[in-house]
Amino acid sequence: MKLTQILTKKLTGFWLLSLAAVAFIFLLTALVSFVQLTFKFQQQQVSELGRMLAKHQVEHQLQHLDIWLPQILAAYDTQAFVLMHKDEVLFRYDHEQQKSGVVSYERIIDTSSPLAFQITLPQPFLLKNISWHGLLVLLFGVAAIALFVRWGYRWLAQQLEGIEDLAKRSHLILSGDYDRALAESGHGRPRLINRALTQMLLELDDAQKQRARFDQFIRSNTFLDPETGIGNRLFLKNRLDALSNVDGMMAPGVLFLLEMEDLDLLQQQLDEFAIQDMLAQTISGISQVLDSQANSIFSRRSYNQFAIVVPQISLADAEKIAAKLLKICLAQPLTAIEKADDFFHIGVAYFKVGESKEQLLEEAEMALRAAQFQGCSGWFMYDKGSVDEEFAKGSVRWRSFLEYALVNKRVVAFSQAVLDSDGIEHHNEVSCRLRDNSGNLVRATLFLPMAIKCGLTPQIERQVIEIVLFDLLVSPENRQRQYSINLSLDTLTSRAFIRWLKTTLLEYRHLTPQLIFEVNEDIVVNHLDRLKVPLDMISKMGAKLCVDRVGQQVVSMQYIQACHFDIIKLHRSIVRQIHLRQENQLFVRSLIGGLYRTEVQVFAEGVESFEEWQTLKILGVSAAQGSLFSDPIEEL
Known part of the structure; x- marks a missing residue:
């Protein structure tokens, strides 16, 4: 359960309990006041009846009581009434339907004469029974209180939910998950703090992207050729070092040296954009061939020489790749030079486990020179017999x-x-x-x-x-x-x-x-x-x-x-x-x-x-x- 739900229920419960306590005290006070008021009102009625009897005694000597007194007693809802002179009963009244829960009063009408009466009346608060419209008002009040409490609960839950959104985003930030914190913008409150967090996360994300681009820029300028975008001579050296140890090469493979004859002369005849376009097409075609070769290396050794290393490859596959590379090179338009058919030369050196990388480079250089001596564009492999027998299985x-x-x-x-x-x-x-x-x-x-x-x-x-x-x-x-x-x-x-x-x-x-x-x-x-x-x-x-x-x-x-x-x-x-x-x-x-x-x-x-x-x-x-x-x- 969310923290906001727990806090909302606790605060709403405390709020409702406080409201109920106030309502209970109010109702208890009102009830006590009501009972006291009804008793006092009933006592005033009894006193008023005594004054009426005293006045009637002075004026009529208690004659003709049955004419007006029963009506008064009925109006009072009297259960029993006895008017006595000493021990003699002058007048008696009894209600037809007796009720339980009555109160009796005894009064002396005149202290100078032994004239007194005893009256029995219902409990005073029973005289005020709740009517249907009173009950309707009570139910309406209870419903209004319930709706008010419900609205207060939802309002408080909404306010605390905004705080929970802020807490969730803060937890994600502290845990380092900035992407989720940025995505969880939510409806955090206060909204000013929520917008400030979003702004800071956006700036941090932009700063990280800038840092990543800067890091990539550093590595690119260190290991990549700025003109072609492939690895440079240092990149090739590092990769060859990784493929070898003190005992020599750790896996069999092949090294291709591709040299473009008279590329500098071609640059003098063509503009720079044409040279770049030709290099881009050649590199793109070679990269497509190398996509299927895992852990292959493609780098530029010098202005007109490129190196390709393909580890863990058989001799037959190495010959196929050499043919593909030559085909890609010959597909380039070279109409601007006289010896277009003697422009691309590829030297191939197949190596096995244990051979040194220095020997590998020397063999590739000799194979390249042999390809150039052929007088036309082509490829030449140095020492085809140096094949790992286990790797040469069909x-x-x-x-x-x-x-x-x-x-x-x-x-x-x-x-x-x-x-x-x-x-x-x-x-x-x-x-x-x-x-x-x-x-x-x-x-x-x-x-x-x-x-x-x-x-x-x-x-x-x-x-x-x-x-x-x-x-x-x-x-x-x-x-x-x-x-x-x-x-x-x-x-x-x-x-x-x-x-x-x-x-x-x-x-x-x-x-x-x-x-x-x-x-x-x-x-x-x-x-x-x-x-x-x-x-x-x-x-x-x-x-x-x-x-x-x-x-x-x-x-x-x-x-x-x-x-x-x-x-x-x-x-x-x-x-x-x-x-x-x-x-x-x-x-x-x-x-x-x-x-x-x-x-x-x-x-x-x-x-x-x-x-x-x-x-x-x-x-x-x-x-x-x-x-x-x-x-x-x-x-x-």
């Missing part, structure tokens, strides 16, 4: 392997601890691998791209959730732990999975607060409308939401409050050597500053050195995970 074999692993429950969970600044475990992030027939573990970087192609990602992530709920959280040593689970776009947009997840979280609602569901930032930004409903459902069930790989792209941070995320995790490209990179430190400061006065926690991924962790703590990062603390551990 799609049919991969699908059979994945279905076999799912049916036989061969999903193996690994967990990596996330520690706060005091070294206390905050939660464990769960990843998975698949065990093949030989007992070997197949890493996620190999099977996840194929699982996405085969549409089996929801089934794999469902088994991971079942392992956490049914095996890990029921263990006595893990009952107080929290586990985070990664969810993909296919999983969150699967109706069957969302129905299963909702039913499971309801059934195990006592364990739901120990779950954290992580979503890739790139997925949230590009599919916010589709993901808002399932993410809201997960949050309302009691689980926490986390967005990871933050900083991988230069985007606005408005989605954090729109989806009510509890945790954000910095991408390893931001964390890598952050103690030596002022631009990355500026990004983290800007991000944490934008989350001021919110309960969102900022964590870091991929921390590998003590210097990185110290810098992150100074910047305000709450917790971190990485090889500095622990490697993923298999959960038995």
Whole structure:
């Protein structure tokens, strides 16, 4: 029950009780006064009758009493009357219908003679019975009082409801939910305070949007090419650092180097707008091709050279993408230059796990030079034999392997601890691998791209959730732990999975607060409308939401409050050597500053050195995970 309803009922009850007490005292006083007045009036009637008898005695010697006295007694509603002279009864009168509740009076008419009378009359207040019109007036008065009390109750409830609206908005503001506080404008009273709150919230919302635009501006000028809007050379370096560690590249993939021959000469022949239009069309076509490739990187290395990195891709798919890129480039009109058929060259370097990024760039450069030596627009791949054999399996074999692993429950969970600044475990992030027939573990970087192609990602992530709920959280040593689970776009947009997840979280609602569901930032930004409903459902069930790989792209941070995320995790490209990179430190400061006065926690991924962790703590990062603390551990 609302506070206003309680206060309204209490105040109305007190008001009605006070009114009833005043009315009772008034009626009691009126009743006493009425009884006393009727008794006094009756005594005056008896005295007047005595004076009349005394006068009649003087004038007529008490003769002819039966002529006028019965009429007087009947008018008095006399029940009995006796006129005596000493012990002799001179006159007697009795009413035909005797009444109960009578009062008797004895009077001596003349003190000089023994003449007296005794009269019996009804109770004086019984003479004033309430008539129908008196009763009607009484009922009208009671109804008027009831209507007045009802009107007062509604007026008081309305006034207090306005105060309740102000209190509700104030509570939302204190809890940091500014959007709901702005939407709950209501009818708060005093209206001046309500309008002042609305004005302040509008200004705060505008300030937050300005702050978000400013943060995005800072990141754009740091990591984006101002002319094309894609990543710059620093952005490429950070992303390659994130894809590698001290042992080399952590996943297979391909690097494309696209160079536009004599672009500077073309700029001299054409105006600047024509060059920009050609670049915009080329970049737009390439971006459409890369939309289907998760975690791809597109950046500008120099004025006429662009770099594209696509991780977790097979050799055959890399060749298809190279052909598509060349087709897009050749579709551009180049009639203004003489050698239009020798303008676009693409160097391709396929890399596998363990190779260094420096070697990768050298191989891509050599492949680019080989493409240029061909004398026409085309692409060239360096060393086609450097293919990860496991990753080169056919799609049919991969699908059979994945279905076999799912049916036989061969999903193996690994967990990596996330520690706060005091070294206390905050939660464990769960990843998975698949065990093949030989007992070997197949890493996620190999099977996840194929699982996405085969549409089996929801089934794999469902088994991971079942392992956490049914095996890990029921263990006595893990009952107080929290586990985070990664969810993909296919999983969150699967109706069957969302129905299963909702039913499971309801059934195990006592364990739901120990779950954290992580979503890739790139997925949230590009599919916010589709993901808002399932993410809201997960949050309302009691689980926490986390967005990871933050900083991988230069985007606005408005989605954090729109989806009510509890945790954000910095991408390893931001964390890598952050103690030596002022631009990355500026990004983290800007991000944490934008989350001021919110309960969102900022964590870091991929921390590998003590210097990185110290810098992150100074910047305000709450917790971190990485090889500095622990490697993923298999959960038995």
